[in-house]
Amino acid sequence: MQLSPINTQEREELDIKPGDTVRVWQRIQEEKKSRLQAFEGLIIARKHGKEPGATFTVRKTAKASDVGVEIIFPLYSPKIEKIELISRPKRVRRAKLYYLRERAARAIRKKMKQAKQIGKVMMDTKETPPETDVGKKAENEAKKE
Numbered sequence: 012m013q014l015s016p017i018n019t020q021e022r023e024e025l026d027i028k029p030g031d032t033v034r035v036w037q038r039i040q041e042e043k044k045s046r047l048q049a050f051e052g053l054i055i056a057r058k059h060g061k062e063p064g065a066t067f068t069v070r071k072t073a074k075a076s077d078v079g080v081e082i083i084f085p086l087y088s089p090k091i092e093k094i095e096l097i098s099r100p101k102r103v104r105r106a107k108l109y110y111l112r113e114r115a116a117r118a119i120r121k122k123m124k125q126a127k128q129i130g131k132v133m134m135d136t137k138e139t140p141p142e143t144d145v146g147k148k149a150e151n152e153a154k155k156e
Contacts, residue, residue, distance in 0.1 A: 022087055038092055
């Protein structure tokens with residue numbers, strides 16, 4: 012298997028951060044043939060900065076099920092042909108996004124629905140008591156007169 016030469020300067024300048032969506036092209040050796048395979052996902056961690064042992068973790072979730080696949084790539088691996096930056100979020104507040112492992116797409120949607128329902132209920136309860144109190148006061152005043 013012939014490995015691609017590593018341009019360390021280019022890899023050092025590569026600005027990938029947690030929260031970025033990337034596509035990593037990796038050379039796979041199968042018996043006598045070699046091929047390129049893409050792995051696209053979200054970077055959840057980057058470790059050891061620009062050191063020779065630097066790594067980054069990419070997480071991909073299957074859309075049909077909530078099964079996640081994580082691969083830890085060495086930044087300076089000769090098996091990596093190229094790294095494409097697909098999208099970058101406006102802001103990520105954590106250096107390690109490990110909490111995304113726990114959050115499945117369905118669970119997030121369910122929590123959002125519950126939050127909306129709770130918000131509506133709270134608004135209704137806040138508005139209802141003052142109206143009933145005002146109505147009762149008006150009725151009591153009318154009875155007294």
